[in-house]
Structures are given as C-alpha cells and as structure tokens.
Amino acid sequence: MALVTAQGLVKRYGSFIALNGVDFEIEHGITGLLGANGAGKTTVLGMIIGLHPVDAGTLTVLGKDPWSDGHEVRERLGYAPEHHTLPPDVQAVDFVRHVAELHGLPGTEANTRASDAMWLVGLGEERFRPMGTMSTGQRQRVKLAQAIAHDPTLILLDEPTDGLDPLQRDAMLDLIKGVSANFAIDVILSSHLLDEVEAICDSVVIIGEGVTLASGPLDELRNTDAIGVDLELDAEPAQVESVASLLRAHGLTVTTSQRRVVVEGVDDSVFDLARDACVANDIGIIRLHRRRLSLEDVFLDRLG
Amino acid sequence: MTDAQIFDRGYRKYDGERTGPGGAIRTLVKHSVRHALGLRRSAKHKVIPVLIIVSAYLPAVGFIATAALIPGDFEEEFLPTYAGYYGFVIAAIYLLAGFVAPQLLCNDRRTGMLGVYLASPLSRPTYLVGKAIGVFVLLLAVTFGPPLLMLIAFSLQDSGPSGPVEWMEVFAKILAGSSVMGLMFTSIALAIAATTDRVVVATATVLAVLPASAIATDSLVRDAELSPHLRLANLPNLPRELIFRIHGESGLWGPEANPTWSLWLAFFAWVAASVAVVWLMYRRLLVRR
Numbered sequence: 001m002a003l004v005t006a007q008g009l010v011k012r013y014g015s016f017i018a019l020n021g022v023d024f025e026i027e028h029g030i031t032g033l034l035g036a037n038g039a040g041k042t043t044v045l046g047m048i049i050g051l052h053p054v055d056a057g058t059l060t061v062l063g064k065d066p067w068s069d070g071h072e073v074r075e076r077l078g079y080a081p082e083h084h085t086l087p088p089d090v091q092a093v094d095f096v097r098h099v100a101e102l103h104g105l106p107g108t109e110a111n112t113r114a115s116d117a118m119w120l121v122g123l124g125e126e127r128f129r130p131m132g133t134m135s136t137g138q139r140q141r142v143k144l145a146q147a148i149a150h151d152p153t154l155i156l157l158d159e160p161t162d163g164l165d166p167l168q169r170d171a172m173l174d175l176i177k178g179v180s181a182n183f184a185i186d187v188i189l190s191s192h193l194l195d196e197v198e199a200i201c202d203s204v205v206i207i208g209e210g211v212t213l214a215s216g217p218l219d220e221l222r223n224t225d226a227i228g229v230d231l232e233l234d235a236e237p238a239q240v241e242s243v244a245s246l247l248r249a250h251g252l253t254v255t256t257s258q259r260r261v262v263v264e265g266v267d268d269s270v271f272d273l274a275r276d277a278c279v280a281n282d283i284g285i286i287r288l289h290r291r292r293l294s295l296e297d298v299f300l301d302r303l304g
Numbered sequence: 305m306t307d308a309q310i311f312d313r314g315y316r317k318y319d320g321e322r323t324g325p326g327g328a329i330r331t332l333v334k335h336s337v338r339h340a341l342g343l344r345r346s347a348k349h350k351v352i353p354v355l356i357i358v359s360a361y362l363p364a365v366g367f368i369a370t371a372a373l374i375p376g377d378f379e380e381e382f383l384p385t386y387a388g389y390y391g392f393v394i395a396a397i398y399l400l401a402g403f404v405a406p407q408l409l410c411n412d413r414r415t416g417m418l419g420v421y422l423a424s425p426l427s428r429p430t431y432l433v434g435k436a437i438g439v440f441v442l443l444l445a446v447t448f449g450p451p452l453l454m455l456i457a458f459s460l461q462d463s464g465p466s467g468p469v470e471w472m473e474v475f476a477k478i479l480a481g482s483s484v485m486g487l488m489f490t491s492i493a494l495a496i497a498a499t500t501d502r503v504v505v506a507t508a509t510v511l512a513v514l515p516a517s518a519i520a521t522d523s524l525v526r527d528a529e530l531s532p533h534l535r536l537a538n539l540p541n542l543p544r545e546l547i548f549r550i551h552g553e554s555g556l557w558g559p560e561a562n563p564t565w566s567l568w569l570a571f572f573a574w575v576a577a578s579v580a581v582v583w584l585m586y587r588r589l590l591v592r593r
Contacts, residue, residue, distance in 0.1 A: 013590070049423045051591050071325045071425035079423035083416045089345050101331035102424035104322025116315040130346075146420070151318035156423075183317065 001063060002027055003154055003186055004048060008057035011043050018043045020210040021057065026188060030180050032197030032218075033190040034299065035207040041190045042082070044207065045156050048188070049079060062153060075104050078147030078155035078185075082162060084139050088132025093118055095131060096146045103150035110149070117149040118142075121175060136163040140172060148179055154186045155179075161196055173200050198295040206302055213302035222293045229270045230291040231261040234284035246277040262291060328425045329434040336438030340404045352403055353442075360396040360446035361453065364389065368457040386451045386478055387551040390485065390544050396446050397489055398514050398540065404442050405493035406506035408435050413501040419591050428586050432494075439490045448482035481547035488543040488571060489514075491578035498585040514540050532561035536570035546571055 004026040011019040019040050035041045046052050047059055050066035050073060059066060066073045086095065097114035101107060118127040121141040131139060140160055147155045160176065161169040177200045180187045191197050197204060198218070205215040214221055233240055237258065244254045244261055250273055253264040263270055271288065278285050323330070342349030367383050384392065412418040421431050455474060458464035465471040496513065497506040521538040524530045535557055536542060548555030549564045 046591070051419075051422055070427055071328075074423060075322055075324070075425045077423065079420070081416055081419050081423075083419075085415050087411065087415050087417060089349065090339075091344060094344055098331065098335050099420060099424065101323075101335075102328045102421065102426065104324055104327055104425060105318065106320070106323065106327075107331075109318065109320060113315070113318065120315040148315075183315065 002060075003062060004188070005060045006044075006057065007059075009044075009047070009054060009059055010056035011040075011047065011052060012055050017210055019047075019207075022207060022210070022212050024205040024212050024215040026186075026205065027203060028186050029202035030177065030187040030189060030200055032201035032204040033188055033207070034194065034197055034204055034295075035192065035213075037192055039192075039207045040210050041192075041207060042158065044205075045079075045158055045188070045190055048156060049077065050074060076153040078103075078150065078152035080140075080143035080147040080155070080157045080160060082158040082190075084136060084163065086131045086139060086142070089130050091128050092123065092131050092134065092138075092142045092145075093127035095142065096127075096149050099146040100149040103152070105150050113149050113151070114145075117145040120148070120179075121145045122171075137165075137168040137172075140164060140168075141175070144172075144175065144179070148183070148185060151183075152185060154188065156188045156190070158190045159192075160189065161191070161193065169196065176200060194295045194299055204295065206299060208302070214298060218295065221298050222295065227293060228265060228291040229263045229274060230287070230289055231263065231274050231278075231285065232287040233259050233261065233278065234286050235259060235281070239281055239283050242281050243274075243277045243283060246280060247273060259286075325425045325427075325430050329430055329437070332421070332426065332431065332434030333437045333441065336408050336435060337441055340407050340438070340442055353400070356396050356400045356403065357445055357449075360393045360400075361450050363392040364450040364454050364457075368454060368461075371458065371463060372461055385551060385553060386454065386474065387481060387544075387548045387553050387555070389451050389454065390447075390481075390547060393446060393450060394540055394544070397443065397485065398511060400443060400446055401439070401489040401493040401514075402507045402510035405439050405490070405497040405510065406503040408438055409494060409497040410501045410503045410506050413589075414503075418589075422591055429583075432582060432586060436490055436494060439494060440486050443486040443489055444482060447485040448479065451478045451482065477551050481550045484546050484550070484571065485543045487575055488539070491575045491582075492539060495578035495581040498582040532557065533566065535562055536566065539574070542567065542570060542574070 002025040004024075006022050006024050009019050009022040010017070022040070022044065033041050033044060043052070047054060048061050048066055050070035053067045061073050062076055064073050093114050096117055097110045100110035100113055105113065115124070115127060118124055121144050123138060123141050123145065126134070126138060131142060134142065140163070144157070144160065147157065157176065161172050164172060173196055176187060176189065179185055189197065189201060201218055203215070203217045204221065206213040231243075233243065235243070240256050240259060240261060244256045247254045247261070247263055252270065252273070255262045261274070263274060274288060275285070338344060341353050342351075371383060390397075412421065418431075422428065426434065452475075455464060455471075455478060459471065465474045492514070493510045496509045500506050500509075517537055517539040518541055521534050524534050525532050535545075541556060545555045545557050545562070546567050549559070549567065
C-alpha cells in the first residue's frame with residue numbers, strides 16, 4: 001500500500017488556486033517533492049500533516065484521512081519545518097524531548113530518545129545548548145532530530161539543506177539517507193534543488209503551477225537508457241563548431257554549447273566518429289561519455 | 305556467563321504505547337508552565353514570574369505572622385477575610401496574567417512552534433485547551449495558593465474554621481473563588497494575546513485593559529450616576545465581587561444594586577466572549593508550515 005495517495009487534490013485560498021488537481025502516489029523510501037518556489041510544495045506538506053482540509057479530491061496518508069483522522073496520522077509522522085526560528089532560549093534536547101512527548105512517548109522514553117536522536121544527528125555534545133546559540137547547520141540537525149525522536153513511520157522534511165554550505169549539505173543528505181536506510185523511516189523531502197533530490201531520492205513528485213508535472217521512481221522518469229554521447233573539448237568555440245560540422249557530415253544530429261558537443265544516437269560508432277573529428281581538428285578531449293537524462297532534463301521537459 | 309550489560313543502545317525503534325492527544329495536552333501544559341516560570345532557561349527568564357508569585361504570597365505571610373505574634377481577637381478585627389485578600393494581590397494577578405498569556409500564545413506564532421505543535425497529535429482546539437490550562441494553573445499559584453496558605457496556617461494556630469466540615473466548606477469556597485478569578489483572567493488575557501503575535505503589545509494591552517475597565521466603570525457609576533449594571537464591565541472587580549458572594553460577604557457593590565445572578569451571567573458572558581475571540585483568531589489563522 002502507498003504511504004500517501006493523492007487523487008485530484010484541489011486547494012484554494014480565497015480566489016487563489018494553490019493546487020488544481022494534483023495526483024500522485026508516494027511509496028516506501030525517500031521521495032523528493034520538487035517544484036519551483038510557490039509551486040505548492042508546502043501546501044501539499046500542510047495537507048499531508050492535516051493542517052488544511054482538502055477542497056476537492058482525496059488524500060490518504062498511512063491509510064487514513066489526515067484531516068478527519070488527524071491525530072492518528074500525525075502521531076506516526078515527523079515534521080521538520082523550513083524556518084529556522086525555533087525558540088532561541090530553549091535547550092536543543094529539551095525541544096526534541098518535548099516534541100517526542102507530544103507525539104505520544106512517555107516522559108522517560110522521550111528523555112532517552114531525545115538524547116539518542118541528538119547523538120545520531122551529530123549533536124550529542126551540543127545537546128544542552130540553547131537553540132539561539134546554534135549555527136544554521138546545527139539547527140537543521142536539531143529539526144531532523146525532533147522529527148525522528150519519536151520513531152515515526154514517515155518524516156516530512158521541508159528544505160532541510162536550506163542555508164547550509166556544500167559540505168554541510170552533503171553531510172545532511174548522507175544523514176537523511178542513513179536515517180531512512182538504517183531505521184526504515186520513509187522520507188518526503190521537499191526541495192527546489194534538483195541535484196540534492198537526484199542524489200538521495202528513490203522517487204519524485206514534481207509539482208508546478210498547482211498540478212503534477214511528473215511522479216514516479218526516479219530511474220523510470222530519467223529513463224536509464226543512454227540517449228546520446230556527451231563530448232567535452234579542450235577547445236575554442238570555433239574549433240568546437242568545426243568538430244560539430246564534421247559529425248553532422250556523417251548524418252548525426254549535433255548540438256553545441258560552449259565547449260560541449262552533444263550527439264544524438266547511442267551506437268558505438270558515434271564514439272569513433274567523435275574521436276576522429278577531434279583528431280582531425282587537433283583538439284584534446286576532456287570527457288567523452290554516454291549521455292542519460294538528468295532530473296533537470298525531466299523537470300525542464302515537463303515544465304515545457 | 306558474563307555480567308556485561310549494554311546501557312546505551314543508541315537510536316532504535318520504539319514499539320511501546322503512545323499517549324495520544326491526552327498525553328500531548330498534558331505535555332503541552334507541563335511545558336507551558338515550565339516555560340513561563342523560566343525553568344530550564346537562563347536566570348533572567350525566572351526573575352519576573354518569581355517576583356510576581358512571591359509578591360502574591362507576601363501579604364499572606366505577613367498576616368499569618370501578625371496573627372501568630374499578636375494574641376486575642378486581633379485576627380477578626382484587623383485581618384482581611386479570604387475574599388478580601390484579593391484586594392491585596394490583584395496587581396500581582398494582573399501582572400501574572402499579562403506576563404504569562406502572551407508568553408505562551410504569541411511566542412508560538414512568532415517562532416513557528418505553532419506549526420510544530422499542529423504537526424503533532426494536537427489540533428487547534430486541543431492546543432488552545434492545553435495553553436489555557438497552562439495559564440490557568442499558573443494563575444492558581446497566585447489566586448489559590450495564598451488564601452490556602454492562610455487557611456492552613458490559621459488552622460494550625462487554632463484560629464481557623466472549627467471542625468473538618470467547616471474547614472472543607474471554607475476550602476471549597478477558596479477553591480471556587482480562586483477558580484473564578486483564574487478563569488476570568490485566563491480568558492481575557494488569552495483573548496488579547498490571540499489578537500497579536502507581539503508579546504510586548506499583548507502584555508501592555510492586558511495591563512492597560514483590566515485597570516482601565518475598572519476606572520471607567522467606577523467613574524460612570526459613581527460620578528456620572530449611571531446604571532450600576534455598568535459595573536458588570538469592570539473586569540477585575542467582577543470576579544472579586546463574585547468571590548465575596550461565594551464567601552457570603554457583602555462585597556464591594558452590594559447585592560441590591562447588582563444581584564448575584566447578574567454577576568454570574570456577566571462572568572460567563574465575558575468568559576464565553578473571550579473564548580470566542582480566541583477561537584475565531586485561531587480558526588482563521590493560516591498555519592503554512
């Protein structure tokens with residue numbers, strides 16, 4: 001059974017239509033909820049949590065209606081909000097314990113698990129610090145800790161790498177991947193950053209202008225079969241164009257962009273032709289590899 | 305066989321019972337009370353609530369000491385009654401209501417904690433119930449605690465109620481009176497705090513509205529000689545008058561001008577109106593994350 005199922009989901013705020021017939025199914029694993037800013041991702045998360053009623057369509061979360069069976073659904077959910085403005089004068093471990101107790105854990109269990117969760121996210125030594133004294137990266141980890149402390153079935157992470165530098169971002173993504181893999185906690189990751197979704201997600205739901213643009217396993221959407229050859233050259237634009245002309249002369253469809261040449265077709269002979277064209281122009285090859293669809297290609301394609 | 309034991313198993317699955325919405329409300333109340341008292345926060349957060357609560361007990365301690373040191377019928381002639389005690393501590397009750405309700409309600413909206421709460425088994429109504437109980441419990445510390453202390457101390461000095469039946473009767477009256485006072489101030493302060501997410505604005509409004517209503521209604525009834533029913537809009541003195549009636553005392557206004565039933569009606573109307581304001585503000589509030 002799918003963790004979350006949405007059929008014809010509609011949400012209006014006055015005359016503004018935030019969602020206009022969204023359909024998707026979210027299965028086990030890590031699912032990326034993708035879309036530009038204002039696409040409706042946060043509205044979808046809010047409806048999954050049961051913050052807003054559905055205006056039309058149906059939404060099922062863990063087999064229940066999140067609006068009418070709200071507390072039963074939310075008991076099994078963890079949620080890390082996007083904003084960083086957590087109570088500044090509260091110790092991180094107290095905050096995590098409080099959220100764990102809110103989700104139904106008895107006091108002593110919440111106490112132990114809050115510390116365990118803080119150690120898991122790498123803040124064991126810092127757990128008694130007030131959250132106002134913590135860096136953005138540490139606060140993001142505290143938000144993850146409070147989302148998992150009560151052992152939820154599903155966690156919803158809203159822009160969990162917002163404000164992080166590249167190293168912190170990679171560490172956070174590894175942490176999320178580890179939590180999902182090691183503790184069988186399913187994750188919905190809301191983000192507008194395609195590369196981070198591509199890095200850790202098993203499936204994606206892409207939302208744009210209030211409708212579903214694409215949804216399903218990442219591999220299916222990207223189509224793992226190669227679609228061409230990608231050639232990066234150590235050359236000036238004029239030389240790149242010369243290589244492209246030679247390849248076109250063999251009947252190939254070729255596009256260029258700065259130092260890149262993209263050739264359609266996956267036949268091995270394309271590699272030989274590309275090599276020969278470079279040799280003929282006395283140009284060095286930086287990279288030559290099969291080209292597959294990236295999530296960005298899928299996203300741009302579906303956006304039209 | 306070895307004696308080795310694993311004490312720290314790290315993060316793991318939890319298969320035990322969950323406490324549900326009832327447990328969530330309990331933990332919200334506990335956390336709210338702790339937070340307002342500044343517990344597990346830096347010292348500066350403890351100063352104001354501790355000073356207010358201590359100031360509510362000081363007159364009681366003074367009266368108890370006086371009764372203990374001066375023998376005879378001094379107590380009956382000079383010490384205030386249990387209902388009359390609220391005249392000495394009404395400022396502390398104002399202050400605590402004005403300090404606590406905005407702390408507990410406005411901050412959650414400003415810091416985004418409301419979104420975290422509503423992502424838990426709490427719903428908007430259960431969240432508000434938890435917060436209201438938190439404010440009420442804190443107010444009981446200044447409305448119920450000092451008269452109870454006096455009752456116990458006077459009983460130990462053999463100048464309290466005679467016999468367990470009379471003692472329980474006085475105790476019940478103190479509890480009822482302090483609940484009336486606590487409920488009135490809790491609901492008014494929460495209604496004001498629900499209209500803004502700025503703590504300072506809410507606190508200033510609570511501290512201004514309560515005495516302003518007393519001054520305005522007193523001058524309209526006494527100086528302008530308008531209807532004594534206008535006193536029903538005297539927010540701090542309405543519960544005080546009810547407490548006098550609960551204890552069977554004549555009170556501030558007299559039962560002829562303001563019959564007891566009208567006081568109860570006005571009290572419940574104020575509480576209901578305040579609850580309606582809080583609910584309307586939170587029902588309309590768009591919590592987006």
